[in-house]
Amino acid sequence: MTQIDVSPISGFPEWLPDKRIVEQRILDVIRQSYELFGFAPIETPSVERWPVLTAKGGIQRQVFSVGRPSVEETTEQELGLHFDLTVPLARYVASRSSELTFPFRRYQIQKVWRGERAQRGRFREFYQCDIDIIGSETLDLLYDAEIARVIGVVFDTLGVSGIKVHISNRKILTSLASAFQVDSSSTETILRLIDKASRDGATAAAALLREEGFDTDLADAFERLLDASDLATARAVLVGAGADVTGMDELEQVHDAALALGMPANQIEVDLGIARGLDYYTGTVYETFVTGHETWGSVCSGGRYEDLAGYFTDRRLPGVGVSIGATRLLDLLTQSEIMPLGAKTPTKVLVATQDRANYLPRYLEFAASLRGAGIASEVYLQPRKLGDQLRYAGDLGIPLVLIAGSAELSRDSIQLRNMNDGEQTELPIADLVREAERLLRSLDPDDR
Amino acid sequence: MTQIDVSPISGFPEWLPDKRIVEQRILDVIRQSYELFGFAPIETPSVERWPVLTAKGGIQRQVFSVGRPSVEETTEQELGLHFDLTVPLARYVASRSSELTFPFRRYQIQKVWRGERAQRGRFREFYQCDIDIIGSETLDLLYDAEIARVIGVVFDTLGVSGIKVHISNRKILTSLASAFQVDSSSTETILRLIDKASRDGATAAAALLREEGFDTDLADAFERLLDASDLATARAVLVGAGADVTGMDELEQVHDAALALGMPANQIEVDLGIARGLDYYTGTVYETFVTGHETWGSVCSGGRYEDLAGYFTDRRLPGVGVSIGATRLLDLLTQSEIMPLGAKTPTKVLVATQDRANYLPRYLEFAASLRGAGIASEVYLQPRKLGDQLRYAGDLGIPLVLIAGSAELSRDSIQLRNMNDGEQTELPIADLVREAERLLRSLDPDDR
Numbered sequence: 001m002t003q004i005d006v007s008p009i010s011g012f013p014e015w016l017p018d019k020r021i022v023e024q025r026i027l028d029v030i031r032q033s034y035e036l037f038g039f040a041p042i043e044t045p046s047v048e049r050w051p052v053l054t055a056k057g058g059i060q061r062q063v064f065s066v067g068r069p070s071v072e073e074t075t076e077q078e079l080g081l082h083f084d085l086t087v088p089l090a091r092y093v094a095s096r097s098s099e100l101t102f103p104f105r106r107y108q109i110q111k112v113w114r115g116e117r118a119q120r121g122r123f124r125e126f127y128q129c130d131i132d133i134i135g136s137e138t139l140d141l142l143y144d145a146e147i148a149r150v151i152g153v154v155f156d157t158l159g160v161s162g163i164k165v166h167i168s169n170r171k172i173l174t175s176l177a178s179a180f181q182v183d184s185s186s187t188e189t190i191l192r193l194i195d196k197a198s199r200d201g202a203t204a205a206a207a208l209l210r211e212e213g214f215d216t217d218l219a220d221a222f223e224r225l226l227d228a229s230d231l232a233t234a235r236a237v238l239v240g241a242g243a244d245v246t247g248m249d250e251l252e253q254v255h256d257a258a259l260a261l262g263m264p265a266n267q268i269e270v271d272l273g274i275a276r277g278l279d280y281y282t283g284t285v286y287e288t289f290v291t292g293h294e295t296w297g298s299v300c301s302g303g304r305y306e307d308l309a310g311y312f313t314d315r316r317l318p319g320v321g322v323s324i325g326a327t328r329l330l331d332l333l334t335q336s337e338i339m340p341l342g343a344k345t346p347t348k349v350l351v352a353t354q355d356r357a358n359y360l361p362r363y364l365e366f367a368a369s370l371r372g373a374g375i376a377s378e379v380y381l382q383p384r385k386l387g388d389q390l391r392y393a394g395d396l397g398i399p400l401v402l403i404a405g406s407a408e409l410s411r412d413s414i415q416l417r418n419m420n421d422g423e424q425t426e427l428p429i430a431d432l433v434r435e436a437e438r439l440l441r442s443l444d445p446d447d448r
Numbered sequence: 449m450t451q452i453d454v455s456p457i458s459g460f461p462e463w464l465p466d467k468r469i470v471e472q473r474i475l476d477v478i479r480q481s482y483e484l485f486g487f488a489p490i491e492t493p494s495v496e497r498w499p500v501l502t503a504k505g506g507i508q509r510q511v512f513s514v515g516r517p518s519v520e521e522t523t524e525q526e527l528g529l530h531f532d533l534t535v536p537l538a539r540y541v542a543s544r545s546s547e548l549t550f551p552f553r554r555y556q557i558q559k560v561w562r563g564e565r566a567q568r569g570r571f572r573e574f575y576q577c578d579i580d581i582i583g584s585e586t587l588d589l590l591y592d593a594e595i596a597r598v599i600g601v602v603f604d605t606l607g608v609s610g611i612k613v614h615i616s617n618r619k620i621l622t623s624l625a626s627a628f629q630v631d632s633s634s635t636e637t638i639l640r641l642i643d644k645a646s647r648d649g650a651t652a653a654a655a656l657l658r659e660e661g662f663d664t665d666l667a668d669a670f671e672r673l674l675d676a677s678d679l680a681t682a683r684a685v686l687v688g689a690g691a692d693v694t695g696m697d698e699l700e701q702v703h704d705a706a707l708a709l710g711m712p713a714n715q716i717e718v719d720l721g722i723a724r725g726l727d728y729y730t731g732t733v734y735e736t737f738v739t740g741h742e743t744w745g746s747v748c749s750g751g752r753y754e755d756l757a758g759y760f761t762d763r764r765l766p767g768v769g770v771s772i773g774a775t776r777l778l779d780l781l782t783q784s785e786i787m788p789l790g791a792k793t794p795t796k797v798l799v800a801t802q803d804r805a806n807y808l809p810r811y812l813e814f815a816a817s818l819r820g821a822g823i824a825s826e827v828y829l830q831p832r833k834l835g836d837q838l839r840y841a842g843d844l845g846i847p848l849v850l851i852a853g854s855a856e857l858s859r860d861s862i863q864l865r866n867m868n869d870g871e872q873t874e875l876p877i878a879d880l881v882r883e884a885e886r887l888l889r890s891l892d893p894d895d896r
Contacts, residue, residue: 006543012493038795038826045460067513095454347486378486
């Protein structure tokens with residue numbers, strides 16, 4: 001028979017069940033944390049109209065187009081797959097603003113698609129997990145602090161003990177540039193260069209600025225700013241250059257409020273080198289690093305924007321939000337063994353079958369009573385030897401196997417085999433659920 | 449500023465948060481039920497290679513093509529969005545069969561896309577929730593019964609009290625056709641006509657067969673078969689026509705085993721009129737109807753197939769599975785008020801803020817202690833009057849508001865306002881969590 005190419009498509013990840021189970025756990029924790037802070041779920045279609053996707057320009061090359069079949073109405077506009085969740089949010093809020101209550105706190109966990117050239121670590125399809133808080137006309141700066149706090153809670157709940165949320169305020173870099181009478185296009189260049197070089201230190205960033213033809217005075221000022229060891233020193237650099245200090249005021253407020261919100265001081269760090277040059281943020285900006293795994297880059301980034309949906313509505317909608325790239329995070333957490341791969345199935349108890357002709361109803365009853373207690377269970381229904389059934393459980397990482405032949409059943413008992421150590425205990429049928437719960441708790445104290 | 453068309457795209461549904469919350473509840477229940485029966489999660493990319501999607505032919509018109517941006521490698525094949533989860537499953541199992549353990553029990557909950565002409569009740573993007581059990585070379589018929597049982601449990605857990613799983617076996621109709629020396633193309637026509645007419649009764653189906661030029665003898669036999677009030681009568685029709693009774697044997701076995709698996713007798717019904725003519729099933733077939741809402745059509749359908757992935761691998765992979773169309777189910781359950789729309793946010797307690805300058809840290813503490821007990825809470829951080837904050841809670845359907853001004857705080861107490869009846873109670877801060885839990889339980893006994 002003709003066989004068709006079934007190999008993976010580059011950039012489109014697909015996992016075996018053990019990895020998908022970890023991915024689901026990550027997505028579940030993120031969702032639960034978002035909901036605990038009162039973010040409401042929305043989901044937008046995977047496709048948007050082309051003019052919506054490209055309203056801000058610059059990303060056209062990254063958009064996958066979606067073609068309609070030949071039977072199509074021809075009046076419709078071209079469509080594309082969304083490449084982030086912010087553009088769809090802007091379109092959603094603009095089109096439904098009269099039906100929403102502001103501040104609108106929403107989370108959105110969906111796949112996005114980017115038509116990038118496939119390369120190591122770059123996905124063309126991946127999960128984003130976004131939260132944003134959108135105000136109507138105004139939005140208090142305290143929400144910027146709350147967003148930082150939510151990031152901390154998400155990673156705490158994931159069991160990632162060491163993370164650091166780096167925060168800055170984009171106005172600091174732009175006001176310093178303005179103080180040197182730099183035009184807006186050059187300001188963007190400066191931000192892009194700082195974004196690129198600041199991980200290597202203030203000196204490297206300043207050198208790059210000089211290399212690209214910026215004044216020595218300007219480069220020196222940026223070097224002193226990025227080199228500042230505390231906020232007072234940084235503020236002095238701005239004041240010395242005659243620059244506006246609004247960004248500095250906001251940054252201090254957000255930082256202090258995040259601590260007041262319960263954020264541990266070692267989870268948040270002012271980092272004036274964050275520029276997020278290519279984005280449209282206008283105030284607070286965030287990047288998040290997992291301690292010891294900083295080379296993976298930021299696992300959660302975002303910021304404050306003056307106006308979410310200017311292309312789609314006249315209503316002014318300031319907002320603040322962040323996005324977790326969950327697919328890359330999955331790779332980080334599994335490869336670092338922070339969340340190692342485990343079982344290949346949710347099944348906790350496999351009910352083995354022996355004399356099916358006589359005892360099938362009993363086996364089905366055992367599984368039903370386990371499920372009644374919330375214990376995922378399956379009955380092995382192929383006519384195979386017990387050894388094969390045990391091998392099946394072992395291959396899948398099922399922790400317990402229930403074995404009951406005519407001997408046990410005649411005594412109203414069953415055997416429970418702990419697949420971890422091979423130990424097998426006979427117990428009365430009446431104790432099944434209690435004993436299974438006890439064994440499962442002892443095998444995985446965090447579970448359930 | 450130029451404004452871009454932000455109206456919905458026909459056929460691509462998008463909900464406000466209240467409806468998305470119900471949709472999530474439906475998807476959660478389906479997932480939990482599937483996991484309780486030991487189905488393992490997988491997810492496949494939204495796109496597949498064109499030859500994979502069209503291997504079985506016939507659905508090309510329904511496939512949305514996906515175009516790569518201009519910077520693309522030209523060596524890649526064309527891509528399209530998957531239109532179901534069965535074709536991706538076949539490709540997945542074929543390409544990974546050496547890494548999987550059989551029988552492979554998987555569930556998959558994802559969006560699928562169909563480029564149908566948009567019309568009322570037809571979605572172009574919608575959720576499918578599939579389970580399948582795939583054997584290697586063989587798969588016991590008992591698994592067909594288990595699938596029926598899982599459908600029952602899913603709908604019970606959703607709180608849909610009256611459902612009926614209609615089952616049949618495709619071999620029954622095909623063997624009767626064979627007994628009349630009908631060729632395979634005419635057999636397909638017969639199945640398609642029966643699929644279309646059998647809801648209107650045996651007489652209508654037989655009339656349609658005659659109308660389309662089939663023999664009176666043949667039409668009469670099908671009429672007697674579809675009219676049979678019990679399995680013995682139906683079997684007699686087959687025997688009388690000299691037809692093979694394998695399908696009848698299998699159907700009886702699956703029906704009896706489903707009852708043995710604990711399926712209530714009123715949840716399952718033999719219905720020989722199910723043909724699922726355009727599908728590739730070869731044995732058991734299922735359709736599921738919500739009692740009193742039969743006009744919505746089947747909410748969960750599927751069947752047994754001899755060989756899942758013949759186009760992709762030489763390994764014989766028989767399987768059985770069903771799919772729930774969750775987006776249409778959402779419309780059915782909300783419109784029928786079986787699952788009415790409720791709150792627009794997960795927030796259970798809004799912490800109102802009054803004298804933020806003095807008391808913000810206290811408000812944040814209250815929210816943190818509620819969250820610590822798993823109660824979704826948010827602090828209102830805009831500088832607004834209490835009346836505005838209560839209106840915000842009312843608009844969103846937040847059940848409780850915590851109010852604490854200087855008077856209450858000086859007494860170490862707070863007020864909890866029940867937004868349902870407007871009743872407001874003062875209580876000691878130390879009792880906050882316990883009292884919030886009690887009130888929430890009283891408002892929604894099923895919750896949490």
